[in-house]
Amino acid sequence: MADKTKVGKEYPPVVWEVERGKIRELVRAIGDPNPVYTDRDAAVAEGYKDVPASPTFLTIPAMWCNVLATVLLDASVNVAMVLHGEEEYEYLTEIYPGDILTGVPKLVSVEEKESKSGRMMHMVTIEIDYTNQHGEKAARARTLIVERM
Amino acid sequence: MAVYFEDVNIGQEMPKLVKGPIQKLQHVIYAGASGDFNPLHTDDDFARMVGMKDGVITHGMFIMGIIGQAITDWVPKKDLKKFGVRFMGMTKPGNTITVTGNVVDKIEDGNIIVCEVQAADESGDIKATGRFTAKFPNRDK
Numbered sequence: 001m002a003d004k005t006k007v008g009k010e011y012p013p014v015v016w017e018v019e020r021g022k023i024r025e026l027v028r029a030i031g032d033p034n035p036v037y038t039d040r041d042a043a044v045a046e047g048y049k050d051v052p053a054s055p056t057f058l059t060i061p062a063m064w065c066n067v068l069a070t071v072l073l074d075a076s077v078n079v080a081m082v083l084h085g086e087e088e089y090e091y092l093t094e095i096y097p098g099d100i101l102t103g104v105p106k107l108v109s110v111e112e113k114e115s116k117s118g119r120m121m122h123m124v125t126i127e128i129d130y131t132n133q134h135g136e137k138a139a140r141a142r143t144l145i146v147e148r149m
Numbered sequence: 150m151a152v153y154f155e156d157v158n159i160g161q162e163m164p165k166l167v168k169g170p171i172q173k174l175q176h177v178i179y180a181g182a183s184g185d186f187n188p189l190h191t192d193d194d195f196a197r198m199v200g201m202k203d204g205v206i207t208h209g210m211f212i213m214g215i216i217g218q219a220i221t222d223w224v225p226k227k228d229l230k231k232f233g234v235r236f237m238g239m240t241k242p243g244n245t246i247t248v249t250g251n252v253v254d255k256i257e258d259g260n261i262i263v264c265e266v267q268a269a270d271e272s273g274d275i276k277a278t279g280r281f282t283a284k285f286p287n288r289d290k
Contacts, residue, residue, distance in 0.1 A: 022182075029175070030214035031168060034221060052226050055217030059210045063184035084209045088233030094226075132182035142233070 002110045002122040003076040011105040016061035018053060020097035020144055027054050034040055053095035058141045062128060067105045068143060071126050075107055077147050085123065086144035092137045100133040122147040152223065154260045154285035161252045163264060166219035167246030171207055180221050208241035212268050212277050214287045219248035220266065224283045234279030244270040
């Protein structure tokens with residue numbers, strides 16, 4: 001059961017180097033044929049420096065670096081009983097191949113809520129603030145995990 | 150083809166995107182790309198063991214991904230400022246997903262357009278709802 005005393009805790013940063021191939025792999029998996037994500041010339045013609053990371057790219061560092069599992073387990077959330085409730089991204093600068101992102105995960109809130117069927121749930125919100133290698137704020141990812149009791 | 154701030158009105162629909170039917174193989178490709186290896190999405194035996202009688206369900210983030218595709222088919226990625234979704238229902242292989250959206254607010258200060266989006270299957274069951282904000286260029290700039 002989610003431990004509210006962990007609210008506000010920041011976790012060790014995760015570092016992720018953005019690869020051109022990984023940007024391509026994600027849009028291929030989604031089936032998004034937009035050439036801006038795979039063809040450098042097409043991207044430059046649209047005003048980008050290189051192929052930009054697609055809108056949901058930040059799921060990659062979060063999943064490959066096990067961020068959610070790390071935070072949820074530390075906060076004593078029963079990971080067998082969780083659902084992904086919400087996901088939100090704020091885009092603060094473009095993310096390109098070669099960028100080195102540093103993400104700082106934080107447990108921002110744990111709230112109790114009753115479902116329509118009367119079941120108690122914990123709404124666990126985790127944010128990851130990403131900064132790039134130039135020290136610029138790159139993005140903020142916010143994930144809401146629902147722990148069913 | 151650029152879309153200009155002046156040409157967008159509250160209530161206007163964004164171009165819809167239809168994707169599917171979703172195949173199980175796509176779950177495997179998506180798992181590898183995203184790093185989400187929860188067997189709920191790739192292993193029918195595991196999925197049934199945890200209560201999914203029809204087997205595997207689609208990654209929620211895959212659905213967010215196709216909503217993202219629909220958005221950046223209309224609005225360039227560089228003009229997208231914020232994008233969030235709430236997952237409402239489970240998607241299964243065989244579902245065909247239609248993404249629709251409409252403009253709910255237009256803020257002159259900063260040329261900001263706010264849109265609500267949703268993804269629904271062939272029966273109209275809503276899988277995700279969401280919202281995004283984007284900065285639109287002016288026609289004369």
